[in-house]
Amino acid sequence: MTIGLLSHHGGVSLRGYARDALPLLGCWFGVALVLRLYTRGGLARLVATWAIAIPLAWLVRALVLGRTLNGHEAAFLVVSLVTIGVLVAAFRLLAWLALRARP
Numbered sequence: 253m254t255i256g257l258l259s260h261h262g263g264v265s266l267r268g269y270a271r272d273a274l275p276l277l278g279c280w281f282g283v284a285l286v287l288r289l290y291t292r293g294g295l296a297r298l299v300a301t302w303a304i305a306i307p308l309a310w311l312v313r314a315l316v317l318g319r320t321l322n323g324h325e326a327a328f329l330v331v332s333l334v335t336i337g338v339l340v341a342a343f344r345l346l347a348w349l350a351l352r353a354r355p
Contacts (some may be wrong), residue, residue: 275316276332279309287340306333 283305289297310329
């Protein structure tokens with residue numbers, strides 16, 4: 253988000269973070285609750301949460317901001333899916349390695 257705020261808005265702000273993060277966090281945790289990601293876990297639930305929550309957050313953000321669902325918004329969706337997918341996978345891998353390394 254910071255890179256997007258810097259490149260598109262010339263700086264970071266609390267309002268900018270709220271505008272971009274609140275739909276994402278709300279949709280992520282809402283979908284995770286429904287799919288029981290944090291109570292039952294599992295790779296399938298994680299992938300399903302990612303595959304549902306990110307496009308849903310994209311749609312909510314676009315509607316709240318009054319954006320037209322065009323190529324620019326589609327590019328934002330693709331960047332969000334890839335970036336968040338890579339970050340979630342990296343953090344899950346680090347957590348798995350840390351748990352595996354425990355005596």
